[in-house]
Amino acid sequence: MAKISTSRVDKLLSxxxxxxxxxxxxxxxxxxxxxxxxxxLDVTKRIPVTPDLPTRMTIDGxxxxxxxxxxxxxxxxxxxxxxxxxxxxxxxxxxxxxxxxRSPKISTIGRLDKQTTxxxxxxxxxxxxxRVISPRRHVKKTYRAKLARxxxxxxxxxxxxxxxxxxxxxxPLAPAELEIVSKTEALLSVVEGRYHQVRRMFAATGNxxxxxxxxxxxxxxxxxxxxxxxxxxxxxxxxxxxxx
Numbered sequence: 001m002a003k004i005s006t007s008r009v010d011k012l013l014s015x016x017x018x019x020x021x022x023x024x025x026x027x028x029x030x031x032x033x034x035x036x037x038x039x040x041l042d043v044t045k046r047i048p049v050t051p052d053l054p055t056r057m058t059i060d061g062x063x064x065x066x067x068x069x070x071x072x073x074x075x076x077x078x079x080x081x082x083x084x085x086x087x088x089x090x091x092x093x094x095x096x097x098x099x100x101x102r103s104p105k106i107s108t109i110g111r112l113d114k115q116t117t118x119x120x121x122x123x124x125x126x127x128x129x130x131r132v133i134s135p136r137r138h139v140k141k142t143y144r145a146k147l148a149r150x151x152x153x154x155x156x157x158x159x160x161x162x163x164x165x166x167x168x169x170x171x172p173l174a175p176a177e178l179e180i181v182s183k184t185e186a187l188l189s190v191v192e193g194r195y196h197q198v199r200r201m202f203a204a205t206g207n208x209x210x211x212x213x214x215x216x217x218x219x220x221x222x223x224x225x226x227x228x229x230x231x232x233x234x235x236x237x238x239x240x241x242x243x244x
Contacts, residue, residue, distance in 0.1 A: 017098030066227035077228035118214035
């Protein structure tokens with residue numbers, strides 16, 4: 001049986017972005033923290049950190065956030081940046097403010113450029129992040145590309161050949177799958193994550209991507225009806241779909 005770790009409540013909640021230890025002590029004395037339905041007054045006490053803690057503890061009447069291993073599925077809107085450091089509107093601005101103070105920090109699993117929309121995952125689980133982006137895992141990423149000019153008919157074979165060399169690189173791309181939707185629209189599935197890869201692949205054929213939207217990551221898709229900017233927390237079954 002796995003050993004259950006314990007933590008001081010003020011240390012745990014501070015790492016989750018709920019405030020400093022002094023602020024949490026004041027919140028507890030004001031009755032803002034409950035555990036199993038009772039007020040939790042002494043945040044210096046240690047408690048077991050179990051997976052069901054978010055169903056047992058409340059802060060200001062709201063259920064506790066996931067303690068660790070949080071995975072967020074976001075429908076990334078146009079014009080937002082996947083970075084902690086760049087200027088402008090960031091994808092992190094769509095999440096609760098307190099999550100910006102979590103430790104470990106929440107980061108995107110890979111990136112979508114500013115002009116690309118669609119499925120984006122964020123997590124504080126470093127092991128999961130590296131498993132998803134690892135080249136050895138071959139996690140397939142599927143994009144819907146709308147093009148400036150009609151496809152010329154050579155793209156399917158070229159992308160699948162494993163011989164396409166992008167400008168400025170010295171290693172050919174891994175084989176990729178292209179599904180033609182119309183003369184100017186296609187679904188492209190890749191297993192790598194090179195810089196602006198999809199846009200550069202179509203540029204190598206003399207075309208230009210006008211709109212790019214990521215639809216799937218492995219076997220995981222955006223839920224029907226999820227609007228740009230909306231997000232949800234993923235459970236274990238959803239996370240498992242990534243590696244299918």
